[in-house]
Amino acid sequence: xxxxxxxxxxxxxxxxxxxxxxxxxxxxxxxxxxxxxxxxxxxxxxxxxxxxxxxxxxxxxxxxxxxxxxxxxxxxxxxxxxxxxxxxxxxxxxxxxxxxxxxxxxxxxxxxxxxxxxxxxxxxxxxxxxxxxxxxxxxxxxxxxxxxxxxxxxxxxxxxxxxxxxxxxxxxxxxxxxxxxxxxxxxxxxxxxxxxxxxxxxxxxxxxxxxxxxxxxxxxxxxxxxxxxxxxxxxxxxxxxxxxxxxxxxxxxxxxxxxxxxxxxxxxxxxxxxxxxxxxxxxxxxxxxxxxxxxxxxxxxxxxxxxxxxxxxxxxxxxxxxxxxxxxxxxxxxxxxxxxxxxxxxxxxxxxxxxxxxxxxxxxxxxxxxxxxxxxxxxxxxxxxxxxxxxxxxxxxxxxxxxxxxxxxxxxxxxxxxxxxxxxxxxxx
Ligand SMILES: Cc1ncc(COP(=O)(O)O)c(C=O)c1O
Numbered sequence: 361x362x363x364x365x366x367x368x369x370x371x372x373x374x375x376x377x378x379x380x381x382x383x384x385x386x387x388x389x390x391x392x393x394x395x396x397x398x399x400x401x402x403x404x405x406x407x408x409x410x411x412x413x414x415x416x417x418x419x420x421x422x423x424x425x426x427x428x429x430x431x432x433x434x435x436x437x438x439x440x441x442x443x444x445x446x447x448x449x450x451x452x453x454x455x456x457x458x459x460x461x462x463x464x465x466x467x468x469x470x471x472x473x474x475x476x477x478x479x480x481x482x483x484x485x486x487x488x489x490x491x492x493x494x495x496x497x498x499x500x501x502x503x504x505x506x507x508x509x510x511x512x513x514x515x516x517x518x519x520x521x522x523x524x525x526x527x528x529x530x531x532x533x534x535x536x537x538x539x540x541x542x543x544x545x546x547x548x549x550x551x552x553x554x555x556x557x558x559x560x561x562x563x564x565x566x567x568x569x570x571x572x573x574x575x576x577x578x579x580x581x582x583x584x585x586x587x588x589x590x591x592x593x594x595x596x597x598x599x600x601x602x603x604x605x606x607x608x609x610x611x612x613x614x615x616x617x618x619x620x621x622x623x624x625x626x627x628x629x630x631x632x633x634x635x636x637x638x639x640x641x642x643x644x645x646x647x648x649x650x651x652x653x654x655x656x657x658x659x660x661x662x663x664x665x666x667x668x669x670x671x672x673x674x675x676x677x678x679x680x681x682x683x684x685x686x687x688x689x690x691x692x693x694x695x696x697x698x699x700x701x702x703x704x705x706x707x708x709x710x711x712x713x714x715x716x717x718x719x720x721x722x723x724x725x726x727x728x729x730x731x732x733x734x735x736x737x738x739x740x741x742x743x744x745x746x747x748x749x750x751x752x753x754x755x756x757x758x759x760x761x762x763x764x765x766x767x768x769x770x771x772x773x774x775x776x777x778x779x780x781x782x783x784x785x786x787x788x789x
Contacts (some may be wrong), residue, residue: 363389378522385744393420396768408752409776411765414571414593414603416634418682419767425635428678432671441469441668448673453728455680456642459612461621465645468660469638469668473602473628474508476639477564480624481512482662483647484562484596490650490658496561499533500554500595506572507564507600516564518573534560538570539582551586555593562596563587567614567622568718571603575723575761577716585620595620597622597648602639606683607692608763610719623647633679636672661697691766695720698770699762704775709784726787730758741785749779 361370366389376387381598387403396419398406405661409415418425432448439446453467481499488496499516507513513531514523523530534554539547556561567583570576587597599622604614606629611617613625624647627640651658666672682688699722705723706715728740738758746753753760753776762776 380599395419417630418633419765433675459784474510476626477513479641498559504573580617632675635675
């Protein structure tokens, strides 16, 4: 099919995520990718400055990952994961245990970030249920949170235009104001009351950086205080590391920057380097212990057809090898240093505010461009502006952020930075 045929058939048949069915922009047809670059069917090159929804940590079409999938496909492509196991899954579990907190003892496989959250919520609720504490059903989440699009994950996320049609079906939670330097004392005192409540079951949070909420950042000190207070009350702490995992914030996981260990950690996105979908819900031995029983009623009765798929595990293991290599760690540091230099330049611009940087994520807010949100006017203007210049940036409303693959070169980063600075130079508020 040529580019025109693909676009027409796409328009006729495909329902894309987060996109109105009548969409004047259409969808670009991508033929191939390599490292930080995407190549369209029309012959254009695009630098992927956001790792394609934050997943492609090692860039596109990575040979090492592709070969691992191919090799595994020839050996065993899939097998039911109840009553059976296989080496790629066991290897992955062992690999994960080397970077998870020392008190972690089990990993549960699912399909994506949202399902890793569903599993975490079920684990937390059933942790109390199995101990006959059925009244413990209240979840605390942060204002502005995004944990996914399934019903449980929507329930613990910010109520927004994205979930409005489903409000009647979402369960109630307690929402805590997003912590800032200005409000932290009040936040902590409210958290103190919420966690003291008999019904409080769990606290779920995106550690250090709220992704879809606008790359909002808060400090390790604040997170440490919240987690340690919750744990002192026995409240289960669920870290949603779906976006922040795999070096994004400078450490393997964002929670590595605090002393306390969350009880449950949700992992996805970068885990396979963007090659295949996978969600992991990992837990501490304290959580596991409550499920240690031969009774089926005490078991976590959850699973998906593709749970523990061997090819996906092989992709994750290959991605893990790349992630553990010195080159990857050096790239993470290099990007952070380059971002720091970029921030120095950004500091002289008066039409932006709230410049923030953590690890490989840099973000700032455009002044006078309205609110954060996918449907904002800012996004409608900024997104095509950069695409026309060969750069994939998906602003979150008035928030422009970069979250590049770790293999992005200095030259590509310069191209992205220069293009943002030119945009800001020409911005008429
Ligand atoms: C922090 C966080 N949690 C969960 C999710 C949901 O992941 P998925 O889109 O793979 O379902 C996302 C997706 O952006 C996310 O950023």
